[in-house]
Amino acid sequence: MSQIVIRVDDLSKRYRVGERERYLALRDVLMNTLKGLLGSVGQRQRLDYFWALHHISLDVREGEVIGLVGRNGAGKTTLLKILSRITRPTAGYAELHGRVASLLEVGTGFHPELTGRENVYLSGAVLGMKNVEIRQKFDAIVDFAEVGRFIDTPLKHFSTGMQMRLAFAVAAHLEPEILLVDEVLAVGDLEFQKKCLGKMQDVSNSGRTIVFVSHNLTAVNALCRRSVLIENGEIALDGPTSQIIAAYHLRSSEGLSDRNNLSKRKRTGTGTAIFAALSLQPLDSNGDRASLTRTGSDLVIEVVIEARSELVDSNVAITIYDGSGYRLVDINLNQKGEFLRLRSAEKARVKFLVRQLFLKPGAYLLGLWLGRNNIEEIDSIPYAASLEIAPESETGVHSVEFPGPYQCRFETSISCFEESRAR
């Protein structure tokens, strides 16, 4: 086990409601003081507080890349801001061991009137690089940013993309032991995002510790083994990223553990017919009921559909997503040439037998869709249930996690030979 480099102990941050709003006018303060003097003492204590973070404790070990996920306003950024010393906690403490750099924004410290070259120096200094260091890395930064001959042009004449590339190039060449990153990948085109991800991966492979906040769950999934779900200023879950993300999806659709209760799930569609129930039944290799869905096992997915008015020639689809929301499986009635027709108030049980689901162990999400292809969406539940895939067998050959969702059956053979010298 490597050593702890970030320790957060019982950390809390309190804001006065309204304090975060832009700025106070002196008038308000005077009025409040006046009110305070005139009003009763009890009135003065009616100050409204809001805990942005509440009793957060967290240890991060050296070389770990940890993702912070959660809804907007959950407290992720506040935590990052405390760790990067932008704001102070109200209670508790945090300890960071090593050189810290924080990247809460792409282009921190950039000035539009200055040239690209000048901005590299300025931004580098703001992010904590020494002058010598910037000078040494200057060429590498310009190369990475691909701005070449524009480097001596004022930044305001750069395209947005060029500004972004230059900004990230500076940030990418920071060499801290601890890197705190917020949401910076949410900008830029796809290619740029890929490049940033690649660079971040390099950083994490070199043994540095990264705390990464993002709504881009694909990025979190790709970068972080461990994630922490923050809800209402508290740590809700802490564990392997795939599980955390699956849980996050489910929680964000407000459904709790109750798999059969679909009524609380986030859904869209006309609602003339709805999914009323869902059940999953894994089968073992003999076709008997099993308790766990394992890699390669068969799975029976059963849904009950309730028509509220007449349902004509409709399609029912089951989708399976990985933790980042990427669709891995889409199976539906139409693929088998079947349609669902129901009279008003009639119910139907639709059963899918999924043969040999070769998904790697981990957490996945199951989505349901009812509608007429390209005509109307009647009921769609993108995240209806989570699907846990357990390792194939107790012997656990595949228990080591390799990236990628699909586990095909495969054989291997090795034959040793020497290059024939006679040829």
Add this chain to the structure above:
Amino acid sequence: MNAKYDFVRHSTVLRITPPGRWWALPFKEIWEYRELLYFFVWRDIKVRYKQTAIGAAWAVLQPLMTMLVFSLFFGRLAHIPSEGQPYPIFFYCALLPWMYFSSALQSATNTIVENQRLITKVYFPRLMLPLSAVLSGLIDFGISFLMFGLMMIYYGVRPTISALWVPAFLLLAVLTALGVGLWLAALNALYRDVRYVLPFLVQLWMFASPVAYPSSLVPERWRLLYGLNPMSGVIEGFRWSLTGRGKAPGGLFFVSLGAVLIILLSGLAYFQKMETTIADVV
């Protein structure tokens, strides 16, 4: 809290705690961040005259034009006594520190608000901002000082040995701008009213300082009170040390010095106290 855990033995350990004693001034940290201070000053100077047609000539034109206006109205028309000096020398000599002070004060006051984005995105000692604002103004001062040299030659005014005192008076002006700037910058982050008060304040302050008149016009019994305005000491000091005329500032200067120290220390303390919450409220 005695759980056993091992930390990597890094040279830098950072402990983040709730705000503690605000009077502990972070001189060590400021020293560590000196390169950033240099970059801030450099940025301010670089940016100041970008995309202007005549560039740094503005640093000369502003005091020059003001000097002309003063010479015409306060000199020729109002016949303000100038202690036997040509009006241009008399006024320009006072405008040198005054122009520096007023622009340094204004940029220091606005620096926190202007760098709001930076403050909410990255950590550095916030003191760097007003400090760099006050220091970068010295470049303009230098340029307009060169102009003064030319004027001295033109009017045949000879500098005396007392000119060696100029840096001391300049330092006093810097500290005054910094001290008041710290107060106003922190207040401005909280109350944007400061922004509207400032131009008015600077204007009043100018009339409370011997810019457009000699301090000898101030009745003797008000002198002590007058000296509480550090800029009166600075300006009188400039007049005396550069032209060698007038009285060497005595008691007035020490009153000014004391006032500056009080303003500066209290400004530092207030700014430090504000610093812990500045990113939340700005």
